[in-house]
Amino acid sequence: MQAVKKWITLTVFAVFFAAGSGFCADVAKIGVVEFQRLFENSDAGKEIKAQITQQGKKMETELKGKGAEIEELKKRLEREALVMSKEMREEKEREFRIKVNDIKTLQKKYEVELQGIQKKLMAGLQSETLKIIDEIGKSGGYLLIMDKRGVLYSPGTIDITDQVIKKYNAQYTKTKKQ
Structure with a gap:
């Protein structure tokens, strides 16, 4: 009797397993995209990086110039401190502190401005890349395309980043020429 129950149970499992695998005949096509690599290797990403670097250097040059002014003011204040009256020295020290605070404020402003430019670009x-990924997903029959940062493991065969970069570069070049 127990042998019959075992055979019936195994038969039921076999039927469910066979029926379940029949519904899953299509293989789910999944892809991943690494946005950091896309940013670093695409033409537009390289251009954005160059713009941000250029803007950052421009801001840094201005800050260094103001820093040199403050350093010169500090040296002059130290040299002349002995011959100045107490009120005059306090006034100059106050002016110096104001200039230091101004440069700190300017530095913070530049950082926020640079972050805003980076976010916008x-x-x-x-x-644009999301549109291209959507297009690749539809034309390639993908069930799912994910950002690589959210994936703990994926084989390299499902990484479509290079495909996205090629397509984006072609589109970007065409748009830039117009």
Whole structure:
């Protein structure tokens, strides 16, 4: 009797397993995209990086110039401190502190401004690449395309980043020529 129950149970499992695998005949096509590599290797990403670097150097040069001014002011204050009256020295020290605070404020402003420029440019890049990924997903029959940062493991065969970069570079070149 127990042998019959075992055979019936095995038969039921076999039927469910066979029926279940029949429904899953299509293989789910999944892809991953590494946005960091896309940013570093695409033409638009390289251009964005160059713009941000150029803007950063421009801001840094201005800050260094103001820093040199402050350093000169500090040296002059130290040299002349002995011959100045107490009120005059306090006034000059106050002016010095104000200039130091001004440069710190300017530095923070530049950092925020640079981050804003980066966000704006990166948003445009991301928007365009998402359109391309959508296009690749539809034409390639993908069930799912994910950002590589959210994936703990994936074989290299499902990474479509290079495909996205090629397509984006072609589109970017065409758009730039117009």
